[in-house]
Amino acid sequence: MIAPLLEIKNLHVGFDIYGGHLKVLDGVTFAVEKGAKVGLVGETGCGKTTAMKSVVRILPIPPGKLTEGEIFFKERDLLRVNLKKVRGVKGKGISMIFQDPTAALNPVFTIGRQLMDVVKYSKGAGETQVKDTIRNRAINALKDVAMPDPERIMENYPIQLSGGMRQRVCIAMALVTGSELLIADEPTTSLDVTIQDQVLRLLGNLVEEKRNSTILITHSLGIVREWTDRVYVMYAGSMVEAAPTKGLFSNPLHPYTQGLLKAVPKLSGEGMAEGVPGRIPNYLNPPSGCRFHPRCPYVMSICRQERPPFFNAGSDHQVACFLYKE
Amino acid sequence: MEGSAHAMFWSRKLEAFGRGWYKFSRNPLSIIGLVAVLLVSFLATFAPFVAPYPKHAGVFVNFAEASQPPSLKHLFGTDVVGRDILSRIFFGFRFSLMLGVVVLTLVVPPGVILGLTAGYFKGTWIDTVIMRITDIFVALPALILALAICSVLSPNIFHAMIAVSLMWWPWYTRLVYGLSSSLRNEFFVQAAEVTGASRLHILFKEILPNCLSPIFTKMSLDMGWVILIGASLSFVGLGVQPPKPGLGTMIADGRIYMPDQWWLTVFPAVAIMLVVLGFNLLGDGLRDLFAVEEV
Amino acid sequence: MVETILTVNDLKKHFPTSRGTVKAIDGITFSIKEGETLGLVGESGSGKSTVAYTLVGIYQPTAGEIVFKGQDISKDFSKRLKSLKKDIQIVFQDPGSSLNPRRSIKQILELPLKIHHIPGNREGVEQVAKLLEMVELPFDYLYKYPQAIGGGEKQMVAVARALATNPSFVVLDEPTSALDVSVQAKIINLLMRLQQRLNLTYLFITHDLSLMRNVATRVAIMYLGKICEVARAAEFFQNPMHPYTQMLLSSIPVVSDEEEILKPKKILSRGEIPSPVNVPPGCSFHMRCPEGMELCSQVDPGTVEVGEEHTVRCHLFQGAEIAASASQGEE
Numbered sequence: 001m002i003a004p005l006l007e008i009k010n011l012h013v014g015f016d017i018y019g020g021h022l023k024v025l026d027g028v029t030f031a032v033e034k035g036a037k038v039g040l041v042g043e044t045g046c047g048k049t050t051a052m053k054s055v056v057r058i059l060p061i062p063p064g065k066l067t068e069g070e071i072f073f074k075e076r077d078l079l080r081v082n083l084k085k086v087r088g089v090k091g092k093g094i095s096m097i098f099q100d101p102t103a104a105l106n107p108v109f110t111i112g113r114q115l116m117d118v119v120k121y122s123k124g125a126g127e128t129q130v131k132d133t134i135r136n137r138a139i140n141a142l143k144d145v146a147m148p149d150p151e152r153i154m155e156n157y158p159i160q161l162s163g164g165m166r167q168r169v170c171i172a173m174a175l176v177t178g179s180e181l182l183i184a185d186e187p188t189t190s191l192d193v194t195i196q197d198q199v200l201r202l203l204g205n206l207v208e209e210k211r212n213s214t215i216l217i218t219h220s221l222g223i224v225r226e227w228t229d230r231v232y233v234m235y236a237g238s239m240v241e242a243a244p245t246k247g248l249f250s251n252p253l254h255p256y257t258q259g260l261l262k263a264v265p266k267l268s269g270e271g272m273a274e275g276v277p278g279r280i281p282n283y284l285n286p287p288s289g290c291r292f293h294p295r296c297p298y299v300m301s302i303c304r305q306e307r308p309p310f311f312n313a314g315s316d317h318q319v320a321c322f323l324y325k326e
Numbered sequence: 327m328e329g330s331a332h333a334m335f336w337s338r339k340l341e342a343f344g345r346g347w348y349k350f351s352r353n354p355l356s357i358i359g360l361v362a363v364l365l366v367s368f369l370a371t372f373a374p375f376v377a378p379y380p381k382h383a384g385v386f387v388n389f390a391e392a393s394q395p396p397s398l399k400h401l402f403g404t405d406v407v408g409r410d411i412l413s414r415i416f417f418g419f420r421f422s423l424m425l426g427v428v429v430l431t432l433v434v435p436p437g438v439i440l441g442l443t444a445g446y447f448k449g450t451w452i453d454t455v456i457m458r459i460t461d462i463f464v465a466l467p468a469l470i471l472a473l474a475i476c477s478v479l480s481p482n483i484f485h486a487m488i489a490v491s492l493m494w495w496p497w498y499t500r501l502v503y504g505l506s507s508s509l510r511n512e513f514f515v516q517a518a519e520v521t522g523a524s525r526l527h528i529l530f531k532e533i534l535p536n537c538l539s540p541i542f543t544k545m546s547l548d549m550g551w552v553i554l555i556g557a558s559l560s561f562v563g564l565g566v567q568p569p570k571p572g573l574g575t576m577i578a579d580g581r582i583y584m585p586d587q588w589w590l591t592v593f594p595a596v597a598i599m600l601v602v603l604g605f606n607l608l609g610d611g612l613r614d615l616f617a618v619e620e621v
Numbered sequence: 622m623v624e625t626i627l628t629v630n631d632l633k634k635h636f637p638t639s640r641g642t643v644k645a646i647d648g649i650t651f652s653i654k655e656g657e658t659l660g661l662v663g664e665s666g667s668g669k670s671t672v673a674y675t676l677v678g679i680y681q682p683t684a685g686e687i688v689f690k691g692q693d694i695s696k697d698f699s700k701r702l703k704s705l706k707k708d709i710q711i712v713f714q715d716p717g718s719s720l721n722p723r724r725s726i727k728q729i730l731e732l733p734l735k736i737h738h739i740p741g742n743r744e745g746v747e748q749v750a751k752l753l754e755m756v757e758l759p760f761d762y763l764y765k766y767p768q769a770i771g772g773g774e775k776q777m778v779a780v781a782r783a784l785a786t787n788p789s790f791v792v793l794d795e796p797t798s799a800l801d802v803s804v805q806a807k808i809i810n811l812l813m814r815l816q817q818r819l820n821l822t823y824l825f826i827t828h829d830l831s832l833m834r835n836v837a838t839r840v841a842i843m844y845l846g847k848i849c850e851v852a853r854a855a856e857f858f859q860n861p862m863h864p865y866t867q868m869l870l871s872s873i874p875v876v877s878d879e880e881e882i883l884k885p886k887k888i889l890s891r892g893e894i895p896s897p898v899n900v901p902p903g904c905s906f907h908m909r910c911p912e913g914m915e916l917c918s919q920v921d922p923g924t925v926e927v928g929e930e931h932t933v934r935c936h937l938f939q940g941a942e943i944a945a946s947a948s949q950g951e952e
Binding site: 335521527531538 | 674677679703710713715718722724732737764765
Binding site: 043044045162163164165192193194195196197198201219220221222223225226249259260261263264265266267268269270271272273274275276279280 | 664665771772800801802803804805806807809810813828829830831832834835836854855858868869872873874875876877879880883884889890893894896
C-alpha cells in the first residue's frame with residue numbers, strides 16, 4: 001500500500017481573539033495520492049484556506065494555534081519538523097498558487113526577475129547556477145504555460161499583463177520548482193469565464209505531463225466536476241464527504257452536499273432552488289455534535305450529541321453522517 | 327420597540343469599547359504611552375494642588391535654598407534662585423500641553439476640511455487652488471518662520487503658537503487629501519451620491535469617518551512634535567519667557583551651569599522626553615486600535 | 622399592454638486617458654419593459670459595469686440618449702432631478718465596499734429615507750425595521766456595523782437600501798458574484814420575490830450564465846463596448862447565434878451531465894481579451910472568432926433581426942440583408 005503523498009490526520013486549529021477562542025478546524029482528515037487531482041470544495045468560512053495554510057506552515061501562529069493532529073508529506077510529519085527544514089520542503093516539495101495573481105506578483109520587479117528568483121531556490125539548485133541556465137529555465141517555464149513571446153514577457157512588469165497571463169506566470173512559478181504537490185487556492189476566481197477555461201485546461205495538461213499531484217481549492221462545484229478526480233467537501237472545519245468526482249456528483253450523500261448541488265443554478269432553466277437554510281456556525285460557540293445539525297433536514301438526536309466520523313459508503317466514498325452508519 | 331433599540335445601541339457601544347481596549351492593550355508599549363500621557367495630563371491639570379511648592383512656579387526667590395542638588399526636601403533639586411524644580415516641571419507641563427492642544431485645535435479643523443474638499447473635487451480647480459496653497463506653506467522653512475514671527479511680534483507663548491500653527495496645518499490637508507481622493511471612489515460613497523445625498527453629507531458623514539483613524543493617530547504623534555518645537559522655541563528665547571516655567575526655558579536657564587548643576591537641565595529634558603515618548607507610544611496604540619478588523 | 626420603461630439609443634461612453642481613449646461603451650441600443658429583467662452578460666472590458674453606472678448617473682454619457690419614463694435622463698447625478706434619484710437605484714458588486722464601515726446599518730438604511738423625506742416615526746427605527754424585515758434580516762442588526770455581518774447579509778442590506786425609496790428600476794451589478802452558492806440562492810430568491818411584490822424592473826448584470834438563465838427575461842451579451850446579441854432567455858441559451866455567445870456558453874462549468882448536453886459544442890477560446898483602449902478594427906471580436914471572414918477585419922457589422930425579439934450583430938447573418946438591398950439597388 002503506497003502511502004499518500006500528503007496526509008492530514010485529525011487536524012485541530014483555532015484562533016485566539018477578543019471574546020474567546022475560535023475553534024475553526026475541528027478534526028480535518030484529508031489525503032492526496034501521488035498523481036491525483038483532488039478538489040477541496042467548501043464555502044467561505046469553512047476553513048479550507050486555514051487547512052492549506054497549515055500544511056504550508058504559513059498560518060500566523062499567534063493568534064493561530066495548532067492544538068492537535070498531524071500532517072504527513074512523503075511520510076514526514078511536517079508539524080514536528082523544524083521550520084528551517086520545512087522551508088526546504090516548501091520550496092521543493094509543495095508549491096502554492098493563490099487566488100489573486102495581481103497580489104501574488106511583486107509589482108516592482110519584472111516577470112523575469114521574479115521567475116529567476118524562484119528558479120534559484122528550486123530543485124537542482126545544486127547545479128552550477130550560471131545566469132544563463134537560470135534564464136533559460138525561466139523562459140522554458142513560460143513556454144510551458146503557453147505564454148506568447150516569452151522573451152518579451154521576461155522584461156515586462158506584472159501590470160503590463162492581463163489577469164489570465166499573470167495567473168499563468170504564477171503557475172509557471174509554481175511548476176518550475178519541480179515540486180510534487182501543487183496547491184491551487186481558487187486560482188481562477190478572479191478571471192473571466194473564457195480565460196478561466198484556458199487556464200484550467202493548461203493546468204490540467206501540465207499536471208498530467210509532469211505527473212504532479214494537485215489540490216484545487218474552490219467554492220465552484222462546476223469547476224471541481226470538470227477538473228478533478230476526487231473531491232472532498234468541507235463544512236465548518238471538517239470534511240463531510242469524500243468521493244471520486246463522478247461518484248460525488250451522481251450520488252451526493254451528505255445533506256450539505258445535496259443542498260449545495262441543489263442551490264447551484266442550472267443551465268436548464270428550472271428556476272432557482274432555495275439554498276441551504278440557516279447560516280454557517282459561529283466558531284466561538286460551535287454547535288455540539290455534528291456542526292451541520294442545526295441546518296440539516298434529516299437531523300436525528302444523535303447528531304446533536306456526537307460528531308460523526310467518516311463512514312464508508314462504497315467504492316471509495318466516505319460520508320461523515322449518521323444517516324450512513326452501518 | 328424604541329426602548330429595546332436604545333438598549334441595543336448602548337450594549338453595542340459597550341462591546342465596541344471592550345473590543346477596542348483588547349486591540350489597544352495587545353501591545354504593552356501602548357499602555358505605557360497611555361499611562362505616561364495620563365500622568366502628565368494629571369500633573370498639568372492639578373499642578374497647584376499636587377506640586378510640593380506651587381508658589382515656586384511664579385515669582386519667587388530664596389537664595390538660602392538656591393542650587394541645591396536633589397534631596398528629600400527637593401526631589402529634583404532647586405535652581406539658581408531657589409525654586410523647586412519638580413514643582414516647576416509640573417507647571418511646565420501646563421505650557422507644553424496647552425501649546426499642543428491649542429495648536430492642534432487651530433490646525434486640525436481647517437486642515438482637515440481643506441483636505442476633504444480638495445480630495446473630493448480632485449481634478450478640478452478647487453483641488454488645484456487648495457493644494458497649491460498647501461504646497462506653498464509646506465515649502466516655508468518651519469523653524470525660521472517661527473523665529474521670524476516671534477521676532478516681529480513680541481516673543482511669547484501665544485505668538486509661538488501662531489507660528490507653529492501656520493506651519494502645521496498643511497500636513498493635515500495633505501494627509502486627508504490622499505484619503506479623501508481615494509475614498510470618493512468607494513461604492514458606498516457612490517451609493518450615497520446616487521440616492522441624492524448632499525455634498526456636505528458625503529464629505530462629513532461618509533468620507534470623514536473613514537479618515538478619523540489616521541487623523542487621530544497623527545494628532546497624538548503631533549502633540550509630541552509640537553511640544554518639542556515649543557520647547558525649542560522657548561530654549562532660544564522665543565517661547566515661554568522667564569520667570570514662567572516652560573520646560574525649554576528651564577533647560578536654557580540651566581545650560582550655562584552644566585555639568586556641575588546637572589539637575590537644572592537634565593530633569594526638564596527628561597520631562598520633555600517623557601511627554602513626547604508618551605504621545606508617540608499612544609499614537610502607535612491608536613493606530614492598532616483603529617485598524618478595521620477582519621474576522 | 623406593458624410599457625417600455627427605459628430606452629437606450631446609441632449610447633456611448635468614452636474615457637480619455639493618457640494611453641488613448643477607452644471606448645467603454647461604443648454605441649449600444651436596447652430597451653427594457655416594465656416588470657421584466659434584462660440580463661447583461663459580458664467579460665472584463667465588455668463595458669457592462671459602465672452601462673450600469675451611466676444609467677444611474679455616476680457617469681455622464683459621451684453621446685447617445687437614455688430615456689426613462691419618457692424623460693431624457695442622459696446626464697450625471699449632479700444634474701438629475703432629486704425625484705429621479707428616488708426612482709432609479711443600484712446594488713453594487715462588492716458587498717465589502719458598498720457599505721460604509723464607519724456607519725451602522727441603521728444609519729446606512731436611514732439615509733435614503735431622510736434624503737427623500739419618507740415618513741417614519743421620530744427615531745426612524747420603525748421605517749428601518751420594516752426594511753430589515755423585507756430582506757429577512759433580524760431586528761438586532763440595526764446597530765451592527767458592516768464588518769460584523771457576512772457578505773451575503775451585507776448584500777441584503779444593500780438591497781434594502783436600494784429599495785428604501787420605493788424605486789421602479791433597479792440596476793443589479795453582479796450582486797452575487799462575490800458570494801457562495803447557497804447564499805446566492807437565498808438572495809436571488811429574495812430579489813425575485815420582491816420584484817413580483819413591488820413590480821420592479823431589473824437590469825441584472827452577471828458573468829454567470831447559469832444564473833442568468835434562471836433570472837432574466839431577456840439577455841443581452843456585450844463584447845468590448847458593443848452588444849453582440851439580444852434574445853429572450855430560453856432562445857438565447859437554446860439557439861445562440863453569435864460566435865462569442867457560443868464560445869462563452871461552451872466554457873461554463875456545469876454540475877450535471879444533463880446540463881452538459883445543453884451547452885453548445887466546445888469552442889476553445891483563443892487569445893486574450895483585448896483592452897478597450899486597443900479595439901481592433903472592423904468587428905471587435907474578429908481576432909478571437911473561429912468564424913472570422915475577411916470582411917470582419919474591415920467592417921463593423923450592423924445589428925440584424927434573426928428571430929422574434931432576437932437580434933445579432935455579426936457578418937454571418939448579414940448575408941440575407943445585403944443580398945436583399947443589393948438587388949433593390951439594381952432595380
